[in-house]
Amino acid sequence: MDRALERKLDVLRADHLEVTGVPFSHFYCPILFRDEPADLCVAHIVNQSFRGSGKEWTVQRKDVDNFYGGVFEGDFVDLQHSGKHSPDAVIADPALSRKLRPRVELAGAVVQHFPAKGRVPKHFAEVVVSGPKGDVRLGLKIHPNDAMATKGQGWQIVIEKDIRLAALVSILKAAHLTMFEMLGYRYALSAGGCFLGKTVLGDFFLRCGNLSKAEALPAAMTHFRQFSNMMRPVESAAEEARGTISDGLVFVCRCSDETPWAFLVFIRTGELLHAALVPILETEIAAERFATFLRGDGGTIRGNRCRFVENKWLGSSKSETLTWPNGNFV
Numbered sequence: 001m002d003r004a005l006e007r008k009l010d011v012l013r014a015d016h017l018e019v020t021g022v023p024f025s026h027f028y029c030p031i032l033f034r035d036e037p038a039d040l041c042v043a044h045i046v047n048q049s050f051r052g053s054g055k056e057w058t059v060q061r062k063d064v065d066n067f068y069g070g071v072f073e074g075d076f077v078d079l080q081h082s083g084k085h086s087p088d089a090v091i092a093d094p095a096l097s098r099k100l101r102p103r104v105e106l107a108g109a110v111v112q113h114f115p116a117k118g119r120v121p122k123h124f125a126e127v128v129v130s131g132p133k134g135d136v137r138l139g140l141k142i143h144p145n146d147a148m149a150t151k152g153q154g155w156q157i158v159i160e161k162d163i164r165l166a167a168l169v170s171i172l173k174a175a176h177l178t179m180f181e182m183l184g185y186r187y188a189l190s191a192g193g194c195f196l197g198k199t200v201l202g203d204f205f206l207r208c209g210n211l212s213k214a215e216a217l218p219a220a221m222t223h224f225r226q227f228s229n230m231m232r233p234v235e236s237a238a239e240e241a242r243g244t245i246s247d248g249l250v251f252v253c254r255c256s257d258e259t260p261w262a263f264l265v266f267i268r269t270g271e272l273l274h275a276a277l278v279p280i281l282e283t284e285i286a287a288e289r290f291a292t293f294l295r296g297d298g299g300t301i302r303g304n305r306c307r308f309v310e311n312k313w314l315g316s317s318k319s320e321t322l323t324w325p326n327g328n329f330v
Contacts, residue, residue, distance in 0.1 A: 298326030
């Protein structure tokens with residue numbers, strides 16, 4: 001086992017002992033809520049494929065980390081390409097083309113295309129697309145005469161990729177691991193940690209972890225839709241906001257009687273910032289407020305700005321009102 005991984009595992013074992021009175025035998029997973037033999041790995045809080053992402057990590061089961069990485073995070077990291085490339089550049093770049101799957105359309109109808117590495121068959125048209133790495137030849141599955149006849153009739157390259165589900169799941173997982181890395185088993189074994197870790201993430205893995213991506217995604221849409229209000233992109237934020245795992249900043253959301261009902265956790269992925277709401281379910285009023293939030297569609301949230309610094313909470317007594325955007329997210 002990697003020495004850094006082993007050292008962090010020892011810290012978590014001592015933390016589990018302090019919180020529960022007994023050490024775990026192997027690793028008590030904060031997602032599956034099981035202590036059993038399993039391969040472990042370094043689990044980065046934010047996927048390292050995001051340029052400039054933080055290096056913070058925690059211990060995770062390799063099977064859980066690989067599943068969520070392969071089914072959801074692999075698509076989510078494509079978010080960093082949004083608005084960065086022209087359609088011509090994407091279709092001319094084999095790597096980007098594989099990721100973003102551009103379409104060639106004529107008057108709204110898709111025309112199949114392929115990279116022309118040799119001679120294009122006579123019954124297909126050939127076009128040359130200029131990209132940052134040079135010109136690329138493409139074959140279009142349309143007769144050359146038909147292609148010539150359609151000049152000026154609405155040829156376009158379309159790039160669309162729906163990553164809403166991938167973003168939701170990836171950010172919720174990152175928020176859970178953020179809280180686990182900061183607070184350990186005090187958080188993971190709390191009612192809120194159990195909800196996000198086991199109910200939202202763990203139960204889905206136990207049901208679908210042995211399925212292929214194509215098989216798991218329809219089930220994921222049904223399972224995670226009910227939690228879609230827990231995540232939103234941050235529309236405006238201070239440039240120095242580095243994400244909770246890096247700067248310790250959270251908002252403690254409060255009911256009208258000041259009862260805390262959630263942590264608002266921030267996740268930075270490259271240039272973008274996202275917010276995830278992690279429930280605090282220690283009282284009946286808090287649980288009712290969270291249930292109302294899950295059923296709702298946006299609105300405002302009142303909370304206090306806090307930082308977790310050197311294992312201590314430093315909070316402001318001044319409450320702030322935050323806007324949680326409306327949106328049929330998934």
